[in-house]
Amino acid sequence: MSTERVMDWRPIFGHDEPYDAQVDGIETAVDTAREGGFSVVEGACGTGKTMIALTAGISLVRNRDTDYERVLVLTSVKQQLRQFETDLETINENLPDDWDPISGLTLVGKADVCPYNRERAAGIDDGNVYDRCETLRDRTRDLTGEGGETTAASLAAQARSQQIGLADSGSRGGGATFLETAGEATPYPPDLPSYGEGGPVGAETEYCPFYARYLEDLPDEGSDGDAAEAVPYDFTGAGMVTPEDLVARSARHGTCPHSVMGAALGHVEVVVGNYYHAFDPRTVGSFTGALLDDSTFVVCDEAHMLEPRVRDLVSEGIADTTLRDAETELSRVIQPVKFEREGRQAEGGSKTADADLVRAELNDSDVSYEELNRTLEFLRDLRGELDRRVTAYLDRNHRGWQSNLTDLEDAEIPLRDPAEPAEDELTEWAREAGYGDADWVRAEAVGAVVARILNEAEDEERTRAAPAVGRVLGEWYRRGHTDYFREVELERTWNEVEPADSWRRAYTARLALHNCVPSDAIGSRLAAFGGGILMSATLEPIEAFTEVTGLQYLEREEDRPVVERRYGLHFPEENRESFAVAAPKFTYDNRGRPGEENPTRDHYADAIERIGRLPGNVLVGMPSYAEADWIAGILENRLSKPVLLDAASDDETTESLKTDFFDGEGKVLVTSLRGTLTEGVDYSGDRLSAAVVCGVPIVNTSSPRTKAVRRAYDDEFEDGFTYALTIPAVRKARQAIGRVIRSPEDVGVRVLLDERYARESWDSVRPYLPADGEFQPVSPDMLELGLDRFRSKLESDSSV
Numbered sequence: 001m002s003t004e005r006v007m008d009w010r011p012i013f014g015h016d017e018p019y020d021a022q023v024d025g026i027e028t029a030v031d032t033a034r035e036g037g038f039s040v041v042e043g044a045c046g047t048g049k050t051m052i053a054l055t056a057g058i059s060l061v062r063n064r065d066t067d068y069e070r071v072l073v074l075t076s077v078k079q080q081l082r083q084f085e086t087d088l089e090t091i092n093e094n095l096p097d098d099w100d101p102i103s104g105l106t107l108v109g110k111a112d113v114c115p116y117n118r119e120r121a122a123g124i125d126d127g128n129v130y131d132r133c134e135t136l137r138d139r140t141r142d143l144t145g146e147g148g149e150t151t152a153a154s155l156a157a158q159a160r161s162q163q164i165g166l167a168d169s170g171s172r173g174g175g176a177t178f179l180e181t182a183g184e185a186t187p188y189p190p191d192l193p194s195y196g197e198g199g200p201v202g203a204e205t206e207y208c209p210f211y212a213r214y215l216e217d218l219p220d221e222g223s224d225g226d227a228a229e230a231v232p233y234d235f236t237g238a239g240m241v242t243p244e245d246l247v248a249r250s251a252r253h254g255t256c257p258h259s260v261m262g263a264a265l266g267h268v269e270v271v272v273g274n275y276y277h278a279f280d281p282r283t284v285g286s287f288t289g290a291l292l293d294d295s296t297f298v299v300c301d302e303a304h305m306l307e308p309r310v311r312d313l314v315s316e317g318i319a320d321t322t323l324r325d326a327e328t329e330l331s332r333v334i335q336p337v338k339f340e341r342e343g344r345q346a347e348g349g350s351k352t353a354d355a356d357l358v359r360a361e362l363n364d365s366d367v368s369y370e371e372l373n374r375t376l377e378f379l380r381d382l383r384g385e386l387d388r389r390v391t392a393y394l395d396r397n398h399r400g401w402q403s404n405l406t407d408l409e410d411a412e413i414p415l416r417d418p419a420e421p422a423e424d425e426l427t428e429w430a431r432e433a434g435y436g437d438a439d440w441v442r443a444e445a446v447g448a449v450v451a452r453i454l455n456e457a458e459d460e461e462r463t464r465a466a467p468a469v470g471r472v473l474g475e476w477y478r479r480g481h482t483d484y485f486r487e488v489e490l491e492r493t494w495n496e497v498e499p500a501d502s503w504r505r506a507y508t509a510r511l512a513l514h515n516c517v518p519s520d521a522i523g524s525r526l527a528a529f530g531g532g533i534l535m536s537a538t539l540e541p542i543e544a545f546t547e548v549t550g551l552q553y554l555e556r557e558e559d560r561p562v563v564e565r566r567y568g569l570h571f572p573e574e575n576r577e578s579f580a581v582a583a584p585k586f587t588y589d590n591r592g593r594p595g596e597e598n599p600t601r602d603h604y605a606d607a608i609e610r611i612g613r614l615p616g617n618v619l620v621g622m623p624s625y626a627e628a629d630w631i632a633g634i635l636e637n638r639l640s641k642p643v644l645l646d647a648a649s650d651d652e653t654t655e656s657l658k659t660d661f662f663d664g665e666g667k668v669l670v671t672s673l674r675g676t677l678t679e680g681v682d683y684s685g686d687r688l689s690a691a692v693v694c695g696v697p698i699v700n701t702s703s704p705r706t707k708a709v710r711r712a713y714d715d716e717f718e719d720g721f722t723y724a725l726t727i728p729a730v731r732k733a734r735q736a737i738g739r740v741i742r743s744p745e746d747v748g749v750r751v752l753l754d755e756r757y758a759r760e761s762w763d764s765v766r767p768y769l770p771a772d773g774e775f776q777p778v779s780p781d782m783l784e785l786g787l788d789r790f791r792s793k794l795e796s797d798s799s800v
Contacts, residue, residue: 009059011099014051014090021567022048022055028563029056033297033531034066037561038551040303042539044569044770045742049535050080050087050301054270056533057297058091058102061269068297068530073272075301076309077680081106084272084301088240104240105264107273107288113247113257115181115210122192131463133258136192136208138461143195143207144215150195152216156254159193159209182248186210210256217255227263230255235264266290275306279525280313292525298532302680304539304731307518307548314521317489317512318472320504323383325465326447330376333358333453337369353457361456367442367449375446378430378439379469385429386511389413389488390503405506413488418707421482421715426511440477444470476513482715485514485708514705516712523550527558537738538731540768542566547717568772575747576740577790580766580775581783582758583607586623586695594630603780604694605634607753610784612639614749614791616666616689621673621736623695631694632670639668646671662687673697678736690749691740696756696765698729730768733757749790750775751783 009026018026021043029039029052043049057071073084085106092101110133111117116124124132144152179190192206217232219225228235232253235241241249241264250257265271265288277288284292300306336355362369393413394401401408415424430439447470455461476486489510490503498505515521526532526549539545542564546552555562583603584590590600612618612635620635622628625648632645644661646654646669654676661669666689671677674697699706706725713720733752740748752758756765758777769775778786 008063009055011096012058012062012091012102013055014087014094018051019048019570021570022052025049025052025565025567026056026059028565029053029533030059032561032563033057033060033068033533035561036294036531037563038526038531038554039533039535039563039565040539040542040546040551041533041535041565041567042537042542043535043565043567044537045738046569046571046744047537047567049537050083051090053299053301053533053535054084054087054091057299058269060297067295069295070266070268070291071270071297071299072278072291072529073270073299073301074275074278075272076275076305077302079680079682080301081272081274084270085240085242088270088272092239101237101239102270103235103238103268104270104272105235105246105261105268106241106243107261107265107271107277108243110258112243113250113261115179115186115247115251115257116192118181118247119179119190121179121190133208134461134463136206137211139205140207140211140215142459144212152212155193155195155207155212156187156209156216158195159188159212160254181251182244184248184251186251187254208256210250210254211259213254214256214259226267228267231260231264235268240270241268262287275309275313279310279521292528294528294530296529298526298529300532300534302536303534303545303549304536304728304735306522306534308728310522311515311518314518315512315514316472316475317510318469320383320386320509322465322469323379323386323511326450326469327376327379327383329450329454329464329466330372330379330446333450334369334372334376353453357457358453361449361453365445365449367446371442371446372450374439375443375470378435378443381433381435382426382430385426385433386488386509390490390507390509393488393490394503401503402501405500405503408490408492408503408506410492411490412704413490414704414708415486415488416481418485418704419711421480421711423481424486426486427476437477440473443473446470472511472513476511479513479515483515483517483712485516485705485712487512487514487704514708516709517548517716519548519550519553519716521550523553526550527554527560531560538734540566540770541727544717544723544727548723568770569741569774571741571744571746575745576750577748577786578737578750578774578776579783579786580752580757580769580777581607581780582755582777583753583780585756585763586754594626601630604753605631605638607751607780607783608692608694609635609638610787611690611692611749611751612641612643612668614690614787617661617683617687618666618668619678619683619688619691619736619739620668620670621678621691621693621697621733622670623673623697625672625675627694628670628672635668635670641665642667644669646675646677648672648675651676673732673736674699678732678739681739682742683739684742684746688740688748690751691737692751692753693733693736695754696726696729697732698725701725726765727768730765734769749787 009030025041025043032039033056041049054071060066060068061071075081075084088102088104095101111126111129114124114129114133116122117126117129140155143149143155177189178185179188180186188209193209195205195207214230217230218227219229232255233249246261247257250260271291276283278284278292278298333353336353337358340355390413398408415426416422447466450466451464454464489512490507491510492506493508495505546562551562554560584600586600586604592598608620608631612620620631622631628645632643635643644657644667646657658677658681661667669677673693710720710724713724717723737750737752740746740750752775756763757769757775758766760766
């Protein structure tokens with residue numbers, strides 16, 4: 001290890017002395033990225049993975065001998081996003097005096113930064129913020145662009161003057177009301193201003209004053225200026241700018257926070273975001289695409305979630321309601337030409353495009369009027385076939401369903417045998433109905449033209465249904481039948497507008513195209529970056545991880561190095577006990593239904609009760625919410641300490657439950673291992689003294705989608721059950737167990753309760769536990785002795 005190399009990164013490292021693992025991790029990441037490669041790091045809690053990644057990436061960016069210009073951090077957990085912000089602030093606080101601060105920016109969505117949405121003002125909320133934003137932006141541009149009626153400066157000034165009791169824009173007296181957000185007063189009223197003499201003249205002239213100010217601050221067209229000139233702060237010296245900082249600075253200046261975020265995006269050294277910002281095709285296409293090149297060092301945090309999250313992002317689907325809306329849009333474009341040909345007139349007052357506009361747009365495209373009609377017929381028939389299939393499914397599986405709509409549950413209707421790749425039944429139906437390849441493929445071009453015509457006719461840019469439907473139909477035709485699985489998804493909703501005997505009253509139906517094997521999508525996207533680091537506390541077996549994420553392909557075919565590192569838990573061993581208990585397998589065949597008398601359930605109830613009696617807070621992770629409800633009922637009857645039950649709920653409810661758990665004396669928190677409380681939550685200090693994982697949380701293997709993924713993984717990796725089900729389940733268990741020991745001072749017990757963790761067998765998962773052998777195999781009886789011994793130690797330590 002040369003002194004020169006150490007000096008490259010040590011001034012950046014945010015603490016006095018790095019751990020040995022941090023030195024190795026930083027230098028491995030730097031050396032590997034210099035060769036265009038990726039480091040894959042499994043590091044137990046306390047390794048300091050966040051600081052490793054930031055130090056390595058920033059040192060490469062600040063080193064003039066590399067081509068790296070920025071670090072892009074991707075994480076799936078909000079708490080980890082905050083950790084990167086905190087660590088960057090720590091780095092900046094400890095930089096040498098003659099160093100400029102490291103600039104950083106956190107990316108969030110419009111809903112998080114729009115001043116109107118944040119304050120629920122001007123009728124804007126989470127449900128409409130994206131459409132309203134696009135409409136207001138387009139209107140503002142139209143008013144101020146070439147040939148527009150006014151200037152951006154005039155719009156911003158008019159907004160300042162349109163306040164209650166305010167005669168001129170320079171005064172803040174006279175009862176003026178200003179929109180406030182992020183602790184700052186903006187220059188504008190809480191209601192949207194309208195363009196026109198004398199103030200508000202109608203919703204059709206509303207515009208966004210924040211965006212108007214942003215446009216005013218942009219350099220003149222044709223100049224050599226950059227959009228970053230519109231940023232109202234010096235981002236090169238601002239250090240870490242969090243979303244709250246961004247909104248406060250922008251609001252004070254009266255400019256659009258989201259536009260400022262986009263303008264600053266390419267000019268900061270550290271960008272913190274989530275997986276959407278690199279792997280969602282629409283987000284990349286509209287917002288972050290410029291970051292995805294070889295001048296970016298990418299950090300994939302919580303990388304054990306990379307495969308399932310990207311699988312969702314690169315899958316497609318269209319809801320029945322979206323098909324309906326696309327039908328309506330097509331009808332509105334077709335109608336004026338049809339009526340003209342028939343010698344009729346469209347209904348008065350309609351905003352539907354006139355025949356001349358439709359013909360002009362069609363002439364400028366390669367889409368014909370006949371194709372519009374053909375696509376409309378296709379969508380109508382497709383929606384009719386969807387209705388037929390849903391009805392037939394309910395008739396088969398829920399006799400009398402029309403009179404019991406509230407009893408229906410979410411469901412999947414596979415369009416082929418999930419275990420046998422073959423052409424799906426919907427594609428077969430279309431061919432038999434007379435629809436060929438062109439009808440699938442041309443739907444995308446038709447949808448784009450429909451949207452353009454309607455936006456022109458209504459003078460309003462809106463998100464239209466037809467382009468989305470066309471894109472999915474094109475993908476449906478193009479994608480294969482092994483790596484992709486097609487089905488109808490039924491999601492429980494309630495819509496009183498639909499007829500009382502219609503399934504549409506109880507369900508939203510969706511045609512789904514699932515990407516079963518996202519390794520190509522992940523690997524090709526990672527290949528766009530100059531290099532990076534992928535890290536988590538639970539990546540083992542790393543060889544399997546590199547296969548399912550496409551990294552092995554990059555190493556073999558593109559000769560880009562992939563270097564693995566493993567750093568174990570280095571906190572004092574005497575502070576923890578770790579057991580793998582050889583209780584009977586907690587499988588459905590063994591345990592039966594919740595509430596049934598069963599010897600296996602008795603074993604688990606007794607063991608969890610013993611763990612629950614330990615001093616302090618105890619976390620109990622069950623395979624499902626139904627099982628969580630069962631054990632919570634048992635524990636409430638047996639324990640004297642409070643028992644809290646987590647259920648599938650919204651974020652606000654979950655946060656409230658977590659606060660209750662942390663406050664006051666010891667409690668037991670029971671949750672599902674598929675919920676949000678067993679991963680990415682900080683239980684450091686005395687927040688948690690024990691955690692028990694009950695069973696191996698393998699997902700529902702009867703799900704058609706799961707069967708399809710397993711079969712696709714069989715074809716791709718030869719062992720679908722292990723790759724698609726077992727390994728992700730063990731990672732879930734290890735994430736939950738990892739909540740206990742988070743610092744050198746933490747003391748606690750970790751229990752894996754199921755013989756598959758304890759013994760070698762055909763379905764053992766012990767090979768996927770850490771190789772350090774910390775989880776001692778014990779019988780249920782020996783568990784009680786181990787817990788008693790540790791309890792005595794806790795009580796002895798507390799009395800010292």
